[in-house]
Structures are given as structure tokens and as C-alpha cells.
Amino acid sequence: MMNLLGEKSSRWEWRTNPNNTANRIFKRDMKAIDRLLIFDLKGPFAHFRKFYTSSSSLSYSFPPRTTIVGLIAGLLGRQRDTYYEEFSSSKCRIALSIRTPVRKIMQSINYLRTEKEDGYSRVDGVIRSFVERNITKYPTAVEFVVSSRLSEDIIYRLYFWHEDEGLLNELYERVRGKRFVYPPYLGISELLADIKIVDFIVSSESLREVDENGFVEIATVVNKDNVKELDFGTTEQTKILQYIDEKMPFEFGAGREIKRNNGFIYEKNQRVIRGRFKTSHLEIIYRDPEERRENILFMEQAG
Numbered sequence: 001m002m003n004l005l006g007e008k009s010s011r012w013e014w015r016t017n018p019n020n021t022a023n024r025i026f027k028r029d030m031k032a033i034d035r036l037l038i039f040d041l042k043g044p045f046a047h048f049r050k051f052y053t054s055s056s057s058l059s060y061s062f063p064p065r066t067t068i069v070g071l072i073a074g075l076l077g078r079q080r081d082t083y084y085e086e087f088s089s090s091k092c093r094i095a096l097s098i099r100t101p102v103r104k105i106m107q108s109i110n111y112l113r114t115e116k117e118d119g120y121s122r123v124d125g126v127i128r129s130f131v132e133r134n135i136t137k138y139p140t141a142v143e144f145v146v147s148s149r150l151s152e153d154i155i156y157r158l159y160f161w162h163e164d165e166g167l168l169n170e171l172y173e174r175v176r177g178k179r180f181v182y183p184p185y186l187g188i189s190e191l192l193a194d195i196k197i198v199d200f201i202v203s204s205e206s207l208r209e210v211d212e213n214g215f216v217e218i219a220t221v222v223n224k225d226n227v228k229e230l231d232f233g234t235t236e237q238t239k240i241l242q243y244i245d246e247k248m249p250f251e252f253g254a255g256r257e258i259k260r261n262n263g264f265i266y267e268k269n270q271r272v273i274r275g276r277f278k279t280s281h282l283e284i285i286y287r288d289p290e291e292r293r294e295n296i297l298f299m300e301q302a303g
Helices: 021-026 065-076 123-131 165-177
Strands: 011-013 036-043 092-098 102-112 137-147 154-162 194-201 207-210 216-218 227-231 243-252 258-267 273-277 281-284 294-296
Touching: 036 165, 036 281, 065 092, 065 165, 065 243, 092 294, 137 154, 154 165, 165 194, 216 294, 258 273
Parallel strands: none
Antiparallel strands: 011 227, 036 154, 036 194, 092 154, 102 137, 207 281, 216 273, 227 273, 243 258, 281 294
């Protein structure tokens, strides 16, 4: 990495416009974060379709905030397109970490035409279509996210807070008892996921807001607008860190209209993001001694 003087540098500085409207909207502290629900999503395949793809369905490496909100709303039984205000960025906080290294593979899938005029509104019509092989197929290339480790599943860890304590408690009970209204899945309904509670922190003693001016290691994906400087770890003591920037939808408005897009940074090999950031971060102290302390930044934090 070269700096402006042409000298080698292991650090990279991200500069954003201080007058950016998004920066002003998301500049909030975390004094209200006194409880946090943490759970893991696990499955062999995932597909989070990039909004700008057409014929070939490319995938993000991790679920956008809009997908996470849809997942949580489904677990609670909210109907489609009715929950955007309830889970807006002003009412809840979401963070995500990728717990396993991931890669992408391309597969060809045959979609079937199942229109009413083809007889698919009745069971006998479906059977007749298959017996007579009167089937219209649409081959489509689809990109899937899989674990880089053979025979292992992908694991995403979600951190969720909501200003409505009753909603947070209901979600905890549903996830703990696996009493979902709609089942969890990784992007599309064919890719069902297992879900497991990691911790439900209800004590502020286990959640510590830290305002760090120096470099800090963050376990979660980071909003690009929150980055001051990134360290690529090219010293002998630190492995090289590989950061990837994904632009994705951040929030939906009425009529499923995208209100805003944001860039998010993650580390390719499931290591931490080491950098300096514009906002304070949250240090989590797990009750389980096998879980290490970790630092997180919420997706809503944009400096």
C-alpha cells in the first residue's frame, strides 16, 4: 500500500464528507444500549441477491440490514412490507459478524414456469404437466455463499437491540423455544437456517461503551462512513488483513422503496477489522467463559 508521498504504508485512511446527510442522521451515542440479544444463524448455503444484478443472480457475502430486518420480522410474524417503520434505524440497532471464512460458487438452476394458465392452480394440473412433460424451464445462474472450510456450515452472528423491550423479549423467547411464525432462512426460502441463542445480555455491566481514539479490533462488519483509518496488519507480528467493501441497501421505506444505500466493510478471512473509527464501540462481556470478549459496531453507526 502506498501513501500520497509514494512511501509504503500498512494503513489506509478513509475520508468522508463531514457535511454528508447520512453522517448527521446516524451520529448518535449508545447510552440506551442496556440489553442485547445475540444469536447465530447457521446453514450450508446462503444467497443474498445484489440489488443491481439482472440475469445472473450475484450474492453479497453477508446479509444486508434490510435482509436481517426481514428475517427478524418473519420470526415475529410480521406481514410483508408492514414492518419498515417498526424496525427503522431510529428504533433498533443491528450488528453482524461473519464467524466462518466464506467463498462464492456459481451454480445453474432451472426455474419452472408455474402460471395459472399452465394448470398450476390445481393439483391435477400440476401432475398432468409433469406426466406430459409440459414444463417450461428457465435456466438461471445463481451465486451461492459457502464456507471456505470443507464440510462446515456458514455461521453469521447477529446482535440486536430494540427500543421496545417487549419486542426484544418476545424475539428472545421465540428464538430460544424455536417457536417462529416464519422459519429462518439465509436469503431465499429454499436455504433454511438453524438458529441458536448465544446470549441475552440484560445487564449494563456486560455492555461497555468505549470511546477509543487509537486503533481497535472490531468483530463485526463496519459502516464505511464510520472509518477514519484501516490497518492492514503488514507487520511481522500481524497477519495481512484483506478488507472488502460491499455496497448494499440499508433501509426500506413505504412501498419497499430503498431509502438509502450504504457501503460496509468486512475482512475476507473472518478476522477482525483493525482501525480507527469516528464513533465509540460497544465491548461485550459474555457470560459464557468459552466466548471471548469482543468489540462491535452497529450497522447504523456512520460517524
